[in-house]
Amino acid sequence: xxxxRNLTVAYGAVTALHKISLTVNAGEIVTLIGGNGAGKSTTLxxxxxxxxxxxxxxxxxxxxxxxxxxxxxVARGLSHCPEGRLVFANLTVDENLRLGAYLQRDRKRIAExxxxxxxxxxxxxxxxxxxxxxxxxxxxxxLAIARALMSQPRCLLLDEPSLGIAPLLVKSxxxxxxxxxxxxxxxxxxxxxxxxxxxEISHRGYVLETGRIILSDHAAALRSNxxxxxAYLGA
Amino acid sequence: xLPRSQIVLLISLITAGIISASSSRIDDxxxxxxxxxxxxxxxxxxxxxxxxxxxxxxxxxxxxxxxGAYAAGTLTTGPGKVWFDASGASPALLFPxxxxxxxxxxxVVGLAVGAPSLRLKGDYLAIVTLGFGEIIKVILQNIEWxxxxxxxxxxxxxxxxFWCFGAAAVTIYAAWALVNSTLGRGFLAVAxxxxxxxxxxxxxxxxxxxxxxxxxxxxxxxxxxYAHLKGYISPAGFDFNKSIEIVVMxxxxxxxxxxxxxxxxxxxxxxxxxxxxFGDKRMIVYSALLILLMLTRPxxxxxxxxxxxxxxx
Ligand SMILES: Nc1ncnc2c1ncn2[C@@H]1O[C@H](COP(=O)(O)OP(=O)(O)OP(=O)(O)O)[C@@H](O)[C@H]1O
Ligand SMILES: [Mg+2]
Numbered sequence: 001x002x003x004x005r006n007l008t009v010a011y012g013a014v015t016a017l018h019k020i021s022l023t024v025n026a027g028e029i030v031t032l033i034g035g036n037g038a039g040k041s042t043t044l045x046x047x048x049x050x051x052x053x054x055x056x057x058x059x060x061x062x063x064x065x066x067x068x069x070x071x072x073x074v075a076r077g078l079s080h081c082p083e084g085r086l087v088f089a090n091l092t093v094d095e096n097l098r099l100g101a102y103l104q105r106d107r108k109r110i111a112e113x114x115x116x117x118x119x120x121x122x123x124x125x126x127x128x129x130x131x132x133x134x135x136x137x138x139x140x141x142x143l144a145i146a147r148a149l150m151s152q153p154r155c156l157l158l159d160e161p162s163l164g165i166a167p168l169l170v171k172s173x174x175x176x177x178x179x180x181x182x183x184x185x186x187x188x189x190x191x192x193x194x195x196x197x198x199x200e201i202s203h204r205g206y207v208l209e210t211g212r213i214i215l216s217d218h219a220a221a222l223r224s225n226x227x228x229x230x231a232y233l234g235a
Numbered sequence: 236x237l238p239r240s241q242i243v244l245l246i247s248l249i250t251a252g253i254i255s256a257s258s259s260r261i262d263d264x265x266x267x268x269x270x271x272x273x274x275x276x277x278x279x280x281x282x283x284x285x286x287x288x289x290x291x292x293x294x295x296x297x298x299x300x301x302x303g304a305y306a307a308g309t310l311t312t313g314p315g316k317v318w319f320d321a322s323g324a325s326p327a328l329l330f331p332x333x334x335x336x337x338x339x340x341x342x343v344v345g346l347a348v349g350a351p352s353l354r355l356k357g358d359y360l361a362i363v364t365l366g367f368g369e370i371i372k373v374i375l376q377n378i379e380w381x382x383x384x385x386x387x388x389x390x391x392x393x394x395x396x397f398w399c400f401g402a403a404a405v406t407i408y409a410a411w412a413l414v415n416s417t418l419g420r421g422f423l424a425v426a427x428x429x430x431x432x433x434x435x436x437x438x439x440x441x442x443x444x445x446x447x448x449x450x451x452x453x454x455x456x457x458x459x460x461y462a463h464l465k466g467y468i469s470p471a472g473f474d475f476n477k478s479i480e481i482v483v484m485x486x487x488x489x490x491x492x493x494x495x496x497x498x499x500x501x502x503x504x505x506x507x508x509x510x511x512x513f514g515d516k517r518m519i520v521y522s523a524l525l526i527l528l529m530l531t532r533p534x535x536x537x538x539x540x541x542x543x544x545x546x547x548x
Contacts, residue, residue, distance in 0.1 A: 050433060074436025086431035088424050099424050102417075103436045151436055 001026040001155050001187045002047060002078075007056035009039075009046050016042040018211045019056065024155070029181050029188045031198040031219065033232050034208035040191040041083045043208070044157045047189070048080035049073045060155070075103050079153035083160050083191070087140050087147070089133030093124055096132050096143055100150025109152075117146035120176055138165045145173065149180070155187040156180075162194050170194065174201055195232040199223045207232070240411060247404035255397035266396070268508055270464050273399035274457045275500045277406045279484040280493065281453035286482065287490035288414055289446040290426025295348070295364030296454050296481045298371040301473035302344050303337035303455025304462040305381055310336060311463065312390045313381060330393045334402065334459040341455025342448050344371075349447040354440050356429055360447075368478055375470040386469025387462070394464035402460060406453050411493060413449065422446055426491070476518055480507070483525050489535020499535075 002024040009017040016039045024030045032040045045051045047058055049070035058066045060078060070080070088096050097117065101110045118125035121142040127135065132143055145161060158177070162170040178201050180186045192198035199205055199219040207215040207228060215228065222228050237245070258266060278296060285293045309315045310333045311326070319329065352363040376384040413419050421442040424432040432439050462468045484503050488496030510517045528535075 048434060050430060069438070070433045071436045071438040074434075080434045082431060082434050086428050086434070088427040088431065090427050091420070091423060095420060095423075099420060099432070099435050099437070102421070147435065 001028075001061060002189065003059040004043075004047065005057045005059070007043075007046060007058065008054045009042050009051060010054050015054075016211055017046070017053075020208070020211070020213045022206050022213060022216070024187060024189050026154075026187050027181070027185050028204065029177070029190060029202045031190045031192060031195070031202040031205040032208055033192065033195040033198065033205060033222075033228075035231075037210075038208040039211045040208055041159055044080060044082075044159050044189065044191060048078060048157055050080070050082075071103075074151050074153075077152070077154035078157070079148045079151050079155070080157040081144050081148035081159060081161070083163070087132040087135070087143050089131065091132055092129050093132055093135070093143055094128040096147050097124075097128075097150050100147035101152075103151060110150075113150050113152060117149050120149070121146050138169050141165055142173065145176075153186065155189070157189050157191075159191045160193060161190075162192060162197070170197065177201065195228075196223075196234075199233075240408065244404055244408040248401050251397050251400040251404065254400075255395050258396045267464070268504065270394060270396065270399045270460075272501055272504045273396075273403045274460050274464070275481070275484065275504050276403045276497055277453055277457040277460070278481045279488065279496045279500045280403075280406050280410050281450040281457070282481050283485050283488070283490065283493070283496050284410055284413065284422070284446045285450040286485050287492070287496075288419070288426060289422040289443055290429075291353070291443055291447065292358060292361040293364045293447065293450070294361050294475075294478050294482065295368040295371075296450070297473040297475070297477035298364070298368040299341040299345055299451040299454035300458035300461065300477070301371055301375060301468075301470065302451075303334075303341040303458030304468050304473070305375060305387070305458070306340035306455065307333045307337035307459030308387045308390050308462045308468060309381065311393070312387060326391065326393055330398060330463070333393075333463075334398070334456050337459035338452040338455035341458065342452035345448045345451025346444065349444055349451070353443040353447060364478075365475070368473075368475055372470045372474060382469070384470060386467060386472075388467050390462050390466045390468065392463055392466055394460045399460055399464070402456055406456070407493060407497070409449070409453070418442070418445065479518075480521065483521055486525065487528060487535060492535065495535055 005021050006019040007017055007021070008015065008019050020043065032043060034040050046053050049068050052067055057064060060073065060076065065073060088099065097114055098110065101113055104110050123139055124142055124146060127139065132140065135143060141161060141163065145158070148156060161173055165173070174197060177188060181188055190198055190202065199222055202219040205217065205219050205222045206213050215222070217225070223233065278300065282293065282296045285291050311319055322329065348363060348367045352359040375381060381387060414422065421437050424435065424437060425439050425442050429439050484499045485496055487503065488499035507517060510520055513520070
């Protein structure tokens with residue numbers, strides 16, 4: 001579903017990604033693990049069209065989408081839930097969610113999708129008229145994920161959904177992610193500091209280190225790889 | 236049955252018409268100040284769309300006002316006068332079209348100025364509009380058939396109370412309707428977080444351009460009204476100070492609020508009349524006011540409640 005080839009991305013003089021290649025097949029959950037500043041968020045930003053790569057190629061559903069702006073990709077079913085939540089603080093929960101379905105013109109489908117994400121995250125349904133900026137950190141994260149789902153994506157790029165969230169809630173969010181993958185066939189590219197948990201629910205994983213992919217394997221194999229264990233799983 | 240907002244607009248227009256009919260009884264000087272307030276309301280409310288609701292920073296609103304003023308003046312006084320007279324229609328009937336033409340010209344110029352810089356994220360707009368304000372002044376100073384730096388004189392006084400406050404009412408209505416539409420939610424999202432808005436599938440450039448061009452359009456209308464109020468326009472009248480004056484009104488009123496901005500306009504227009512004796516020192520007072528405000532009330536002077544109601548609990 002997503003395939004990137006020899007992708008190089010730079011911020012000014014700093015090269016964040018050096019010719020990386022990776023593939024996410026339809027229906028898969030794939031995890032990207034790596035230390036701080038490895039380039040995980042950059043990879044997601046490049047795929048979703050938020051930044052232009054310097055060179056290389058990004059394919060989405062079989063077509064070349066290199067350089068296609070983010071708003072066009074959302075229309076094609078690619079949704080990015082950015083790192084650090086980035087909810088619209090001055091808008092209500094309800095308005096945030098509706099903005100997620102901005103390209104959807106059919107009111108009935110918006111209402112259906114709203115129902116769906118609110119059952120997924122019941123905490124949000126009690127707070128639809130509250131300003132997003134006044135939500136707790138965990139609630140904002142739920143909102144960010146719910147909002148990303150409002151566009152009814154076929155492929156979801158999820159950047160650190162567990163950041164700053166209580167362990168119990170992380171578990172529940174991850175359960176929802178798995179459920180989305182199983183019931184809707186949602187393809188997910190996941191970036192996660194909590195590599196253990198992420199690999200547990202993933203089919204495959206890639207390890208990124210200072211802008212280069214140094215390892216890729218099935219999730220189970222990565223979990224039992226001693227190098228990965230030492231560097232990322234805290235074993 | 237019309238929606239409530241449209242009824243309010245209609246009532247405002249009728250009221251403006253009634254007051255206008257008896258405006259000859261108002262003292263000339265006071266009427267002049269009142270009409271100045273109306274024009275400033277149009278300027279501030281339209282700038283608020285850009286600087287307040289969409290979170291961009293334009294410093295060139297006086298430039299768009301100049302474009303509108305000169306475009307409208309060209310039609311009634313400049314080379315367009317021939318056509319204007321030949322049409323045989325009464326000036327009062329043609330005036331709204333003249334204003335519209337001024338607004339349209341300003342909007343086109345706004346598109347040309349805004350489109351390249353609004354593609355970028357960051358403070359490029361402030362720099363570009365600052366430059367635009369100066370450039371338009373120099374251009375106008377060098378166009379001989381528009382009067383050059385001497386300006387355009389003998390512009391007929393078509394700006395009545397009705398046209399002035401009618402236009403102000405329409406501006407407020409348009410801004411209000413825009414902000415409360417789906418489009419407006421896009422504006423607010425862009426102001427809140429551009430990256431997140433982009434990730435949601437919003438073409439942020441498009442929203443910024445729509446807000447900017449709409450703002451320029453109404454500034455152009457204000458320019459046309461101004462020209463036909465004062466009877467005389469010159470490039471120097473639309474300088475950086477004028478742009479700053481409008482920015483101050485928006486900030487003082489609380490960015491992204493309609494009512495606060497209108498109150499700020501009234502207050503500042505009257506204040507600046509009172510400060511006229513100080514001449515150049517007026518700008519010092521303005522600047523001091525702005526700095527003081529930024530330090531003490533960054534949310535604006537007239538924001539007695541949050542911009543949008545949040546239900547807690
Ligand atoms: N806007 C930017 N301007 C300049 N450099 C940037 C920018 N964004 C990221 N970088 C740099 O690019 C590199 C990769 O950053 P990225 O955000 O992709 O890391 P990450 O793997 O997501 O890290 P983390 O786990 O801390 O979120 C880092 O060295 C970072 O400093
Ligand atoms: Mg990151």
